[in-house]
Amino acid sequence: MSAIAPPSAALDTLPGGTAARRRYPVRPQHVLVAVLLVIYPLLATDFWTLQIGAQSLLLGVIALSLMFLAGYGGMVSLAQMTVAGLAAYMMAIFGVSAIPVSLGWPWWVVVPLSLAIATLFATFVGALSVRTEGIYTIMITLAIGMAVFYLAQQNYTVFNGFDGFKGLEPPVLFDVNWRNPLPFYYLCLTVAVLCYFAVLYLSRSTFGLSIQAIRDNPRRMRALGFNVNLHRIAAYAFAGFVAALGGVLSAWYNGRVSPGSIGIHSIIGILIIGVMGGLRHPIGPFVGAIVYVLMQTFAIDFIDRERFNTLIGTVFLLIVLFSSDGLLGLWDGIRRRLTAPRGQRRAVASKEE
Amino acid sequence: MARSPARPHAHGGLTSQSRIPNHALHLIIVRLFLLTLLNGLTLGALYFMVASGFTLVFGLMRQVNLAHGSLYLLGGYVGYEVGLASGSWFVGVAAGFASMAVVGLLLQVVLFRHMEGQDLRQTLVTIAISIIAADLMLAHWGGLAYQFDPPEWLFGATPMPLVNAYPTYRLALLATAIVIGLLLWFFLTKTRVGMMIRAGVDDRAILSATGVNVQRVFAITFAIGAGLAGFAGVVGGTALSIAPGEDNRYLLASLVVVIVGGMGSVPGAAIGAVLVGLAEQFGLAYTPTYGIAYTFLIMVLVLAIRPQGILGRPG
Numbered sequence: 123m124s125a126i127a128p129p130s131a132a133l134d135t136l137p138g139g140t141a142a143r144r145r146y147p148v149r150p151q152h153v154l155v156a157v158l159l160v161i162y163p164l165l166a167t168d169f170w171t172l173q174i175g176a177q178s179l180l181l182g183v184i185a186l187s188l189m190f191l192a193g194y195g196g197m198v199s200l201a202q203m204t205v206a207g208l209a210a211y212m213m214a215i216f217g218v219s220a221i222p223v224s225l226g227w228p229w230w231v232v233v234p235l236s237l238a239i240a241t242l243f244a245t246f247v248g249a250l251s252v253r254t255e256g257i258y259t260i261m262i263t264l265a266i267g268m269a270v271f272y273l274a275q276q277n278y279t280v281f282n283g284f285d286g287f288k289g290l291e292p293p294v295l296f297d298v299n300w301r302n303p304l305p306f307y308y309l310c311l312t313v314a315v316l317c318y319f320a321v322l323y324l325s326r327s328t329f330g331l332s333i334q335a336i337r338d339n340p341r342r343m344r345a346l347g348f349n350v351n352l353h354r355i356a357a358y359a360f361a362g363f364v365a366a367l368g369g370v371l372s373a374w375y376n377g378r379v380s381p382g383s384i385g386i387h388s389i390i391g392i393l394i395i396g397v398m399g400g401l402r403h404p405i406g407p408f409v410g411a412i413v414y415v416l417m418q419t420f421a422i423d424f425i426d427r428e429r430f431n432t433l434i435g436t437v438f439l440l441i442v443l444f445s446s447d448g449l450l451g452l453w454d455g456i457r458r459r460l461t462a463p464r465g466q467r468r469a470v471a472s473k474e475e
Numbered sequence: 476m477a478r479s480p481a482r483p484h485a486h487g488g489l490t491s492q493s494r495i496p497n498h499a500l501h502l503i504i505v506r507l508f509l510l511t512l513l514n515g516l517t518l519g520a521l522y523f524m525v526a527s528g529f530t531l532v533f534g535l536m537r538q539v540n541l542a543h544g545s546l547y548l549l550g551g552y553v554g555y556e557v558g559l560a561s562g563s564w565f566v567g568v569a570a571g572f573a574s575m576a577v578v579g580l581l582l583q584v585v586l587f588r589h590m591e592g593q594d595l596r597q598t599l600v601t602i603a604i605s606i607i608a609a610d611l612m613l614a615h616w617g618g619l620a621y622q623f624d625p626p627e628w629l630f631g632a633t634p635m636p637l638v639n640a641y642p643t644y645r646l647a648l649l650a651t652a653i654v655i656g657l658l659l660w661f662f663l664t665k666t667r668v669g670m671m672i673r674a675g676v677d678d679r680a681i682l683s684a685t686g687v688n689v690q691r692v693f694a695i696t697f698a699i700g701a702g703l704a705g706f707a708g709v710v711g712g713t714a715l716s717i718a719p720g721e722d723n724r725y726l727l728a729s730l731v732v733v734i735v736g737g738m739g740s741v742p743g744a745a746i747g748a749v750l751v752g753l754a755e756q757f758g759l760a761y762t763p764t765y766g767i768a769y770t771f772l773i774m775v776l777v778l779a780i781r782p783q784g785i786l787g788r789p790g
Binding site for chain 1: 537538539541545594595596598599600602603606607610611670672690705723726727730731733735738763765766767768773774775778779782783
């Protein structure tokens with residue numbers, strides 16, 4: 123798909139060129155970002171730590187799963203939020219909540235069980251979607267996502283219908299209430315960092331390179347003997363696991379899960395975050411998530427709070443129209459224009475059209 | 476009751492302890508089945524009208540227009556306003572068709588034409604448009620459900636064997652869908668533009684190599700597809716009312732119908748629409764809390780057995 127530039131192009135722009143790709147360079151800006159992330163809660167208020175920081179991180183994790191499938195795999199799956207929401211629902215159904223339907227099992231059973239069920243579901247979605255051509259994937263995954271939404275809304279015996287579940291709490295471990303801003307932020311940060319480096323590592327592994335090669339030319343990979351469909355399904359499974367992690371975190375963050383969590387707005391929200399940030403590099407979803415959460419929180423200062431959707435839709439439209447890869451693409455374009463020698467600047471600008 | 480019910484009412488106490496004699500019990504069961512069947516067929520008729528435009532656009536232009544549901548809703552609203560202002564339901568229907576055809580034409584010429592070949596980007600743009608449109612429509616028309624009144628001779632119930640009576644309007648809906656299906660078939664097989672569209676669905680590159688102005692064919696197709704959605708919006712809004720959220724419902728229906736029936740195939744859309752309509756109504760009547768599962772099941776079965784759809788082309 124020509125709208126997504128291959129991730130390897132981003133690596134080419136690092137100083138040092140191909141040599142940099144073989145090592146894992148740690149540059150000053152990486153260290154700065156890492157330090158800032160760690161000390162952030164000590165500088166910010168509780169609101170900024172939890173509502174902005176932790177929420178961006180967990181939304182970023184879910185969008186990271188989309189980025190993995192779409193950027194590296196060429197498969198835009200709109201079912202990632204559904205997978206995350208399903209994990210959250212499983213947490214509510216099997217664990218402790220304020221609704222009688224819940225089974226009340228202990229967290230160390232419920233969390234792995236939810237992750238397993240959600241990953242299984244993601245594998246199932248993958249198995250359904252991989253045998254059709256690229257653009258069909260969006261349709262199929264959207265249809266699956268909406269079907270699950272309607273099921274959760276209509277069904278009362280399992281999903282408790284329109285109201286959903288509330289009263290979901292993280293367990294109290296080591297005498298720490300993990301829902302407090304500081305511990306929860308570090309929990310989200312740990313999960314986000316692990317997922318980020320997992321995706322980065324995977325992208326350079328044999329599996330990840332196979333997935334990218336399949337994205338670029340599935341026929342050639344088939345001719346080389348790779349089982350294309352199995353690779354794709356495995357990609358869905360991995361992405362499903364990442365999304366499920368985000369879903370568990372979001373269950374604890376929101377304290378509740380309802381059909382609205384997996385409705386069309388949430389589904390499209392994750393797509394917007396992913397595309398806005400950029401589907402080319404794992405940092406993209408987190409950038410997109412920060413922008414999205416900031417807009418969501420502070421839009422009421424600029425426009426009528428009811429019209430948030432118009433704002434986000436317009437921003438999304440502008441980014442899709444004017445950038446080939448979201449904010450990361452814009453940043454790359456700006457950087458290229460600033461660093462290219464004077465005479466070549468116009469050539470550089472026209473090349474990225 | 477003076478008027479027959481528009482929806483089947485599920486009977487809870489069909490046990491042997493009830494005081495209803497056996498032959499009456501059989502009649503109730505048969506009547507529920509027939510009512511559900513009729514409801515499914517008429518709903519399928521509506522889904523066909525909405526999905527036929529979607530499948531044409533998808534088949535010819537390889538473009539997933541996720542704003543299709545918004546076109547349905549907007550067409551319904553516009554048709555309602557015009558119908559109210561002019562006092563004629565038919566004018567409202569025509570307005571719904573015409574206004575959405577114009578919107579579709581504008582979208583194609585102003586936006587999508589410049590994104591030729593970038594399928595993902597076009598789809599993302601349609602998503603953005605659907606979000607903005609849904610929100611603006613909510614701002615303007617609010618959250619109420621609007622229901623239109625059909626003309627007098629379509630109102631009321633028609634006597635029918637076994638089920639006593641059935642809403643006339645719904646039967647008219649079924650007839651309209653059949654007429655539209657025939658018109659589309661005639662258009663696609665007997666007119667030059669229709670043949671160009673079919674050729675384009677098969678092989679776009681060769682079509683343009685034969686000297687056809689492909690962009691113009693695209694514009695016409697998109698306009699027709701959008702117009703059909705708007706038409707269905709007014710017609711469907713009369714039967715089932717329109718409100719925010721209906722756009723997503725009909726988008727989902729279009730998606731499933733096209734997945735099941737096959738991309739670019741209007742007969743496939745008809746088959747898919749009937750299947751989805753029946754599945755939804757039977758699910759709603761017999762297992763209300765799992766209603767959507769039947770639709771989902773059909774989709775899963777088709778994807779597992781024949782991924783390109785019932786009448787779709789492989790690859």
